[in-house]
Structure formats: structure tokens, C-alpha cells
Amino acid sequence: MRYHVMTFGCQMNEHDSERLAGMLEDLGYQPVDDPAQADVVVLNTCTVRETAETRVYGRLGELKRLKSERPGMIIGVCGCMPQREGAAGEVRRRAPHVDLVFGTHNLDAFPALLREVVEERRPVVAVSDEEGDIVEGLPRRPGDDLKAWVTITHGCDNFCSYCIVPYVRGRERSRRPEAIVGEVERLVAAGCREVTLLGQNVNSYGQDLVEARGGAGFARLLRMIDGVDGLWRVRYMTSHPRDFGPEVIQAVADCGKVCEHVHLPVQSGSDAILDLMNRGYTTARYREVVAAIRQAVPGVALTTDIIVGFPGETEDDFRQTLDLVREVRFDAAFTFVYSPRSGTPAAGFPDQVPQEVKKERIARLIELQNGITREENQKDVGREVEVLVEGASPKNPGKAEGRTRTNKLVLFPGGQENRGELVTVSVQRAGTWVLHGEVVR
Numbered sequence: 040m041r042y043h044v045m046t047f048g049c050q051m052n053e054h055d056s057e058r059l060a061g062m063l064e065d066l067g068y069q070p071v072d073d074p075a076q077a078d079v080v081v082l083n084t085c086t087v088r089e090t091a092e093t094r095v096y097g098r099l100g101e102l103k104r105l106k107s108e109r110p111g112m113i114i115g116v117c118g119c120m121p122q123r124e125g126a127a128g129e130v131r132r133r134a135p136h137v138d139l140v141f142g143t144h145n146l147d148a149f150p151a152l153l154r155e156v157v158e159e160r161r162p163v164v165a166v167s168d169e170e171g172d173i174v175e176g177l178p179r180r181p182g183d184d185l186k187a188w189v190t191i192t193h194g195c196d197n198f199c200s201y202c203i204v205p206y207v208r209g210r211e212r213s214r215r216p217e218a219i220v221g222e223v224e225r226l227v228a229a230g231c232r233e234v235t236l237l238g239q240n241v242n243s244y245g246q247d248l249v250e251a252r253g254g255a256g257f258a259r260l261l262r263m264i265d266g267v268d269g270l271w272r273v274r275y276m277t278s279h280p281r282d283f284g285p286e287v288i289q290a291v292a293d294c295g296k297v298c299e300h301v302h303l304p305v306q307s308g309s310d311a312i313l314d315l316m317n318r319g320y321t322t323a324r325y326r327e328v329v330a331a332i333r334q335a336v337p338g339v340a341l342t343t344d345i346i347v348g349f350p351g352e353t354e355d356d357f358r359q360t361l362d363l364v365r366e367v368r369f370d371a372a373f374t375f376v377y378s379p380r381s382g383t384p385a386a387g388f389p390d391q392v393p394q395e396v397k398k399e400r401i402a403r404l405i406e407l408q409n410g411i412t413r414e415e416n417q418k419d420v421g422r423e424v425e426v427l428v429e430g431a432s433p434k435n436p437g438k439a440e441g442r443t444r445t446n447k448l449v450l451f452p453g454g455q456e457n458r459g460e461l462v463t464v465s466v467q468r469a470g471t472w473v474l475h476g477e478v479v480r
């Protein structure tokens with residue numbers, strides 16, 4: 040029996056896909072790259088923007104054809120989309136060939152739900168509104184042994200006015216520090232060298248745990264993980280500008296394994312828009328946090344997320360975003376066109392921005408940021424950077440690739456045999472997306 044899992048969302052979603060794969064392998068299923076060969080196909084979905092759902096329905100359309108040729112194929116839809124109000128029913132109506140629909144809060148029930156579909160030969164829908172307790176010890180597919188994601192908090196309590204994540208992922212719940220450190224130790228024992236700590240707002244880690252009260256929860260956790268022997272690198276995302284306090288900045292500066300990269304979504308450069316977004320900070324506070332991080336962590340790379348065309352965003356608001364981007368000079372930015380999500384406050388706000396205006400603004404923003412990214416990357420030319428080698432570059436024969444501590448992709452002569460090495464590369468050339476160089480040590 041063979042399976043294929045498709046992932047549509049963020050790192051959390053990808054991490055959940057590893058768990059789905061782990062559960063399927065425990066049941067005796069083997070992975071297969073081509074969904075046409077699979078007995079079970081699972082679509083692990085995202086609903087953060089309308090386009091994410093459109094892609095899911097596109098794939099479901101293709102799978103309908105495959106399933107008509109192989110009627111025994113089981114199709115499952117899970118993740119954040121079924122968790123959205125009304126979406127599970129919508130999936131069943133628009134894609135009746137789907138056999139199993141379950142939500143993020145039912146992930147650990149997947150093996151039992153699959154058995155129900157197989158044994159009773161009828162569609163099963165399981166979407167609960169309750170988050171339930173954090174389930175520890177779910178199997179994971181031993182995929183990438185070198186790098187691993189480690190969840191530190193589930194859910195989100197921030198309710199940014201545009202965002203559906205708090206509705207589909209539930210309230211913020213922190214895993215216990217000893218469970219997290221224990222997982223990191225087990226990963227390292229299995230060969231892992233880099234972990235990325237995951238949470239929608241890592242800076243509020245531990246606020247719901249009694250022993251971490253006092254606000255130093257995430258800082259303390261970073262110090263604990265930095266102490267794990269055999270681990271080389273620690274990354275974390277996402278950071279929230281409102282909660283990125285001095286203790287965390289000090290921990291990032293002190294901990295040798297914690298990488299010099301902060302992903303700090305700003306979302307907008309206009310205070311009026313940030314207020315409507317319910318982000319809880321001003322551009323002045325954002326600039327202060329950036330200055331404090333740069334002061335404490337020399338050579339740090341900063342990346343961000345920006346939404347254009349939020350309801351009420353005027354040309355002047357948008358220019359303030361461009362000004363902030365020019366001033367802060369992010370190493371990279373993920374840019375999004377605002378997508379109204381039903382059930383979120385912003386979807387009902389007046390002055391929705393027309394699609395043409397959003398398109399035009401995002402094009403201007405991307406052009407500006409790409410130029411800055413290239414210029415910032417060029418500053419690395421002539422420098423020596425530490426690279427954790429991931430193996431042969433899939434698109435560049437004769438080259439190996441890996442990432443710097445600042446999370447930049449580096450290509451250099453080498454191949455798969457270099458996987459897992461920590462090398463020093465002298466950077467000779469830099470483009471917008473990649474640095475090129477040669478190994479010096």
C-alpha cells in the first residue's frame with residue numbers, strides 16, 4: 040500500500056505533513072512521489088489566503104480523474120481549510136470524491152479515521168472545534184535527519200484583524216520546556232544538527248505555563264536548547280515585534296547556536312493601518328526593536344512579511360510602507376496581497392482596495408525589495424560564511440548547496456557526499472536568490 044501527502048501551507052503545516060507520513064508508515068504504507076500510484080492521497084491544506092484554497096480545489100479536480108481510473112484510491116483533506124467555518128461541508132459538496140475530511144484538532148485521530156473509511160467504505164468527516172490537549176510523541180517520518188522543525192506553541196491568541204489562523208488553529212498553547220528539550224535531544228541523537236522552533240508568535244512562548252511566568256519564557260527556552268550537546272544551529276519563527284523583548288534579544292546575542300537571522304513581520308509601514316490590523320505596535324516601536332537587535336547581534340539578517348491593499352490603505356499609507364522598506368533594508372520580504380477571510384473583522388471593513396490597485400502596489404513593492412535583497416547579498420561578496428551543507432543542488436550539476444547562519448542559500452563546487460558538513464565558504468558572487476563561492480575550510 041502506498042501513500043502521497045501534499046502540503047499547501049506554512050512550516051507548521053509541513054511539520055504536520057511529516058506526522059501524517061509517520062502515522063501512515065506506522066500503518067505499513069510506503070511513500071510514493073506520483074499521486075497516480077498512491078492508494079491513499081492526503082491534501083494537507085492552508086486557508087490563510089483565498090489562493091491557498093483555490094490550489095486545493097485545483098488538485099482535487101485532477102485527483103477526480105485519477106480516482107475514476109482507480110476507484111479504490113482514498114482521498115483525504117485535512118489541515119487548516121476544513122477547520123474554517125463551513126469549509127468541511129463545502130469540500131464534500133464541491134468534491135464528493137473526497138473520502139475523509141478532518142481538521143487540525145483531529146490530526147492524532149488520523150489512523151483511526153482512515154481505518155473507518157477503509158473498513159466501512161463510507162465517507163468520514165471529523166472536525167472538532169475543541170483544541171484538546173497537546174498530544175506528545177506523534178510519530179514523524181524520518182525524512183530530513185539533518186534539520187528538523189520543533190513545535191513550541193500551538194495556535195495563536197493575537198487575532199490580527201485580517202488573519203484566520205487563530206480561528207483554525209485555536210488558542211495559544213505552549214508545550215512544556217522539558218518535552219521540547221527532550222525532543223531536541225532525541226533528534227540530535229538521530230543525527231539532527233539544526234532545529235527550527237515553530238510558533239505563530241514564539242515570543243509569547245510559555246505565557247500559559249505557570250513556571251514560565253515573568254515573561255522570560257522564550258529567552259529561557261532558547262538558553263536551554265542552546266545547551267544541547269551535538270546541536271549546531273537553532274532557528275525560530277515567527278517573531279512578533281510587540282513581544283520581542285530585551286531578554287530575548289540578550290538570549291539571541293548570548294547563545295552561540297542561535298542563528299543570526301530574525302524573521303520579524305512588519306505587515307505595514309503605516310501606523311493607521313497597523314492599528315486597524317490590531318498588530319499592537321507602531322512603526323516607531325518596530326524601528327526600536329530592529330535597532331536593538333542590530334546593536335546586540337552584529338551581522339544579523341532581517342526578513343519580514345508585508346501585506347498590501349489592506350482595507351483603507353491609501354496611496355500615502357502604501358508609500359510609508361515603501362519608505363520603511365527603504366530605511367530598514369530587509370534581507371528579504373514575503374509580500375502578500377490582502378485576501379479577505381470570512382469571519383475575520385477586516386473582511387467587513389469599509390474601503391476594500393480594488394484588485395488592480397493591490398496588484399500595482401505589490402509589483403512596486405517587490406521591485407523595490409528585490410533590488411535591496413540583491414544589494415544586501417552583494418555585501419557578502421569577499422566575506423567568509425559558515426554553511427551547513429544540505430547536499431547536491433537539485434538544479435545545478437556539480438554544485439552542493441547549503442545555508443548560512445543568516446539563512447542565505449549558497450552554491451559551491453561539491454555534491455551529495457558533502458551533506459552534513461559545516462564548511463567555510465568564501466563568497467565570490469551574489470544574486471537576488473543565491474550566493475556563489477568556494478569552500479576554504
Ligand code: SAH
Binds near residue numbers: 088203279304344376
Ligand atoms: N504568525 C505569523 C505568520 C502567520 S501567516 C505572524 O504573525 O507573522 C503568514 C503571513 O501571511 C502573515 O505574516 C501575513 O503577512 C500573511 N497573511 C495572513 N493573513 C493574510 C490575509 N488575510 N491576506 C494576505 N496575507 C495574509
Ligand code: SF4
Binds near residue numbers: 199203204
Ligand atoms: Fe495571524 Fe497575527 Fe497570529 Fe500571526 S500573530 S498567526 S498574523 S493572528
Ligand code: F3S
Binds near residue numbers: 048050085118
Ligand atoms: Fe499555516 Fe495556512 Fe494554517 S499559513 S497555520 S497552514 S492557514
